[in-house]
Amino acid sequence: MAKSKLKVALDNHKGRNIKLEKQRKKEKEARKRKETNKPTVDIEDVEDVEGDEEEGGVELGEEELQTLIAASSKKEKKAKKEKSNGGKAPKDTKGKANGVAKKVVEEREWETEDEEEEDDDDMPERPALDLSKLEDSDSEGSSEDDIAEDDEDEEEDEDDEEEDIAFSDIESLASEDKADVIPHQRLTINNTSALLAGLKRIQLPYSKLAFSEYQSITSDEPTEIPDVEDDLTREKAFYQQSLAAVNDARARLKKEGISFSRPADYFAEMVKSDEHMGKIKAKLVDEAAGKKAAAEARKQRDLKKFGKQVQVAKLQERAKEKRDTLERINLMKRKRQNADITATNEEDLFDVALDETDKSAPADRRKSADGKPNPKRQKKDAKFGFGGKKRFAKSNDAFSTNDARGFSHKKMKAGGPGGGASKRLGKSRRVKRN
Amino acid sequence: MAAVYKALSADSSHEREPGSKNKQRVLILSSRGVTSRHRHLLSDLYSLLPHSRKEAKFDSKAKLFQLNELAELYNCNNILFFEARKGQDLYLWMSKAPNGPTVKMHLQNLHTMEELNFIGNCLKGSRPILSFDAAFEKQAHLRVMKELFTQIFGVPKTARKTKPFVDHVMGFTVADGKIWIRVYQINESEQSKKKTATVNGEEMDVDPAPKKKGKTEFNVSLVEIGPRFVLTPIVIQESSFGGPIIYENKEFVSPNQIRSDLRRAKAGRYNRRTEAGQDAKARRGELGLKTHGGRKREKDPLSDNVLFA
Numbered sequence: 001m002a003k004s005k006l007k008v009a010l011d012n013h014k015g016r017n018i019k020l021e022k023q024r025k026k027e028k029e030a031r032k033r034k035e036t037n038k039p040t041v042d043i044e045d046v047e048d049v050e051g052d053e054e055e056g057g058v059e060l061g062e063e064e065l066q067t068l069i070a071a072s073s074k075k076e077k078k079a080k081k082e083k084s085n086g087g088k089a090p091k092d093t094k095g096k097a098n099g100v101a102k103k104v105v106e107e108r109e110w111e112t113e114d115e116e117e118e119d120d121d122d123m124p125e126r127p128a129l130d131l132s133k134l135e136d137s138d139s140e141g142s143s144e145d146d147i148a149e150d151d152e153d154e155e156e157d158e159d160d161e162e163e164d165i166a167f168s169d170i171e172s173l174a175s176e177d178k179a180d181v182i183p184h185q186r187l188t189i190n191n192t193s194a195l196l197a198g199l200k201r202i203q204l205p206y207s208k209l210a211f212s213e214y215q216s217i218t219s220d221e222p223t224e225i226p227d228v229e230d231d232l233t234r235e236k237a238f239y240q241q242s243l244a245a246v247n248d249a250r251a252r253l254k255k256e257g258i259s260f261s262r263p264a265d266y267f268a269e270m271v272k273s274d275e276h277m278g279k280i281k282a283k284l285v286d287e288a289a290g291k292k293a294a295a296e297a298r299k300q301r302d303l304k305k306f307g308k309q310v311q312v313a314k315l316q317e318r319a320k321e322k323r324d325t326l327e328r329i330n331l332m333k334r335k336r337q338n339a340d341i342t343a344t345n346e347e348d349l350f351d352v353a354l355d356e357t358d359k360s361a362p363a364d365r366r367k368s369a370d371g372k373p374n375p376k377r378q379k380k381d382a383k384f385g386f387g388g389k390k391r392f393a394k395s396n397d398a399f400s401t402n403d404a405r406g407f408s409h410k411k412m413k414a415g416g417p418g419g420g421a422s423k424r425l426g427k428s429r430r431v432k433r434n
Numbered sequence: 435m436a437a438v439y440k441a442l443s444a445d446s447s448h449e450r451e452p453g454s455k456n457k458q459r460v461l462i463l464s465s466r467g468v469t470s471r472h473r474h475l476l477s478d479l480y481s482l483l484p485h486s487r488k489e490a491k492f493d494s495k496a497k498l499f500q501l502n503e504l505a506e507l508y509n510c511n512n513i514l515f516f517e518a519r520k521g522q523d524l525y526l527w528m529s530k531a532p533n534g535p536t537v538k539m540h541l542q543n544l545h546t547m548e549e550l551n552f553i554g555n556c557l558k559g560s561r562p563i564l565s566f567d568a569a570f571e572k573q574a575h576l577r578v579m580k581e582l583f584t585q586i587f588g589v590p591k592t593a594r595k596t597k598p599f600v601d602h603v604m605g606f607t608v609a610d611g612k613i614w615i616r617v618y619q620i621n622e623s624e625q626s627k628k629k630t631a632t633v634n635g636e637e638m639d640v641d642p643a644p645k646k647k648g649k650t651e652f653n654v655s656l657v658e659i660g661p662r663f664v665l666t667p668i669v670i671q672e673s674s675f676g677g678p679i680i681y682e683n684k685e686f687v688s689p690n691q692i693r694s695d696l697r698r699a700k701a702g703r704y705n706r707r708t709e710a711g712q713d714a715k716a717r718r719g720e721l722g723l724k725t726h727g728g729r730k731r732e733k734d735p736l737s738d739n740v741l742f743a
Contacts, residue, residue, distance in 0.1 A: 194672060194680040195574035198535040203581055204456055213456045213591055215600070216564040216584045223567045228610040238616050242605040243656055245565030246620055250654065253600065261622045261652070262557060262599040269558045271481050271659065272547065280551050 211252045217245040456590045461505045461531075463489035464516035472524050474546040476516055478661045482602075482617065483586075484559035485593035486514070498527070498675040505531035512586045513674070516541075523689045526665060528582045529674045536674050537579055539613075539665040540686065547660040554619035554657035556602040561589040562617075563600060569608040575670055575681040576608065602659060611685055613665040618656035 204214060223241045225234050253260050272280075380386075425433070462480055464472065468491070480488050487508050494500065495517065505513050515527040524544065529536040564587060570580040587604055589596055605616040670681035715724075722729050733740060 188684050189679055189682040190575065191678075191680040192574045194678075195535075195578050195670065198670075198672060198680065199574070199578045199581055202530050202534045202585070204585065209456060214564075214584060214588055215561060216566065216588055218566040218571060218580075219568045222569040222572075223607045223609070225607075225609045234609070234614075235616075237609075238605050238607055238614065239618070239656060241567060241607060242565045242603045242616065242618050243654065245563055245605070246603050246654055246656065249563040249600070249603075258600070259598055260600050261620070262560075262601050266599070268597055270555050271558050272555045276548070277553075277555060280553055283551055284553070 460486040460512040461510035468518040484595035536671040550660040554659035622652040
């Protein structure tokens with residue numbers, strides 16, 4: 001920006017360092033930005049900061065001997081603050097602000113760059129809204145009320161803009177701070193009057209049309225879906241909404257005498273071709289077959305597991321039976337041994353079954369009737385051995401190898417005086433002797 | 435100025451006479467760069483909308499207002515334009531040509547008829563019932579969108595290829611700031627007479643249908659046909675592919691932004707880790723735990739070196 005010559009002259013006169021001041025200003029701005037970015041800082045705090053800024057501005061102004069401008073800028077800022085404070089700002093204050101702004105514009109050339117930038121920031125929203133308003137009034141000839149409403153909307157929009165935190169600013173926040181802030185990526189535009197005007201322009205005259213012309217039904221109550229991620233309940237809600245609409249529409253169409261459902265003998269091209277339906281059917285059949293096969297396999301597995309259990313149980317039962325029988329036999333044996341002393345007829349009477357089983361078992365031939373083994377046999381067993389392993393009976397083992405009882409050194413060394421094997425003579429001498 | 439004049443003249447000249455018909459024609463087309471799924475969705479919608487006209491891919495993404503001329507060429511007063519970006523994101527433009535409002539939406543969770551394998555089916559060209567959530571009446575921008583849906587997806591009675599029965603329903607529901615769209619077949623099964631007498635008795639009396647008078651009542655159930663998709667409104671423009679923006683969805687975050695955020699989060703993780711490593715190094719240096727660099731450790735006055743020096 002081209003600085004006014006007057007200002008330059010003044011600066012020269014005063015001998016102040018512009019660059020240094022600029023830098024200081026930038027630092028201040030940076031600090032301010034930081035303050036506003038902190039989510040925990042209340043709006044009041046921010047305003048405090050702004051107030052500080054203002055005071056700084058005033059001091060600067062005094063330095064520069066521009067008290068008048070500073071005061072005006074302060075006013076403007078105050079007006080702005082009121083606007084942001086009061087949510088829906090009263091109109092007269094806005095008017096005041098505008099008046100001040102006008103004044104400021106008049107004296108713009110005296111202002112610092114910073115202030116100008118602020119002014120510029122406010123600007124870009126205006127043309128679009130103005131345009132829309134113009135189009136509204138042109139196309140619709142909307143009443144004064146509409147315009148007033150529009151104005152209010154605009155004001156609200158501006159307020160929103162001031163409170164919003166731009167998404168780009170959030171980037172610079174630490175990640176843990178991010179969670180607290182609701183990010184608003186862009187500025188809100190919701191020009192209700194324009195929307196309604198557009199709607200009015202394109203809307204079908206529903207009151208004049210028969211229902212069968214548009215066949216559109218809006219549900220009485222909003223479809224409530226507590227959690228969109230929950231597929232089942234969500235789809236159920238959609239289904240219910242559509243079903244209710246169908247029932248309603250059906251009644252209304254019947255009332256108008258419109259044929260509703262397709263008769264069974266009406267054939268025509270369908271949305272999904274036969275090929276496609278065939279594919280779906282094949283898939284369904286496949287799925288069903290798969291399910292059936294899986295069920296069958298599971299059944300088999302269970303059966304197998306169960307069958308094994310049955311077999312094991314049977315074996316166990318058999319073993320138990322055997323044990324029982326043997327036990328009983330032993331019992332019987334003991335009883336019989338004692339029978340000579342205590343046996344009575346009564347006991348025999350009670351043990352009929354046991355007696356029978358005993359008798360049915362084949363008698364041991366090796367044992368004589370009185371329970372003692374055959375003496376002749378015993379003798380023979382002792383002589384020839386009975387039982388035991390026959391194999392390797394005569395082969396050496398560790399014990400026999402180390403057993404040196406039968407070994408005699410003298411016997412081994414022949415020629416010894418007392419013992420040893422007599423030397424065998426040669427053949428000729430043996431022949432001679434014989 | 436021309437747009438303003440058009441708007442004015444349209445309002446005055448197109449004032450509908452009482453008993454006028456609902457005449458709609460829809461131009462369906464996509465931009466270049468659509469994927470096969472996008473294409474299949476387009477063909478699904480085309481088969482569901484007998485009053486639509488399919489057009490070749492539109493080559494420009496900047497000069498969308500040319501679509502108005504295209505629509506005029508084919509006598510269409512509605513445009514359904516699919517704009518693909520980056521070969522993955524799909525945006526759906528609904529517009530009332532030549533000067534109606536335009537809605538731009540982001541299309542997500544797309545499942546075509548082909549891949550859904552639903553057993554529902556309906557006549558090609560039968561007219562749907564449109565079922566709207568009550569939430570559509572609450573806000574101005576949703577009302578505008580509802581009107582557009584009604585005119586684009588509702589098949590007019592007089593459309594050329596329509597069939598005379600009603601056998602499917604389209605559901606539009608607002609949930610989570612998005613619009614969910616489902617298509618169901620209406621399946622009527624006969625119900626025993628006794629039950630109808632108790633359940634739908636008065637409805638039976640009202641019914642003037644000559645065919646099924648007093649004989650049987652039907653039990654209505656729905657079977658889904660497909661496709662399924664979700665629309666997030668982004669922007670509403672006042673005229674067709676142009677004009678001032680009269681609504682903008684604040685909560686919409688573009689898929690590009692989401693992707694870049696994800697990438698950034700990943701990069702952030704690396705940065706944080708390296709920073710933490712450096713911090714740890716510095717701390718250790720400060721405590722005198724490092725052999726090279728950092729602060730020297732203070733000499734212990736009781737150490738052997740000091741005592742026996």
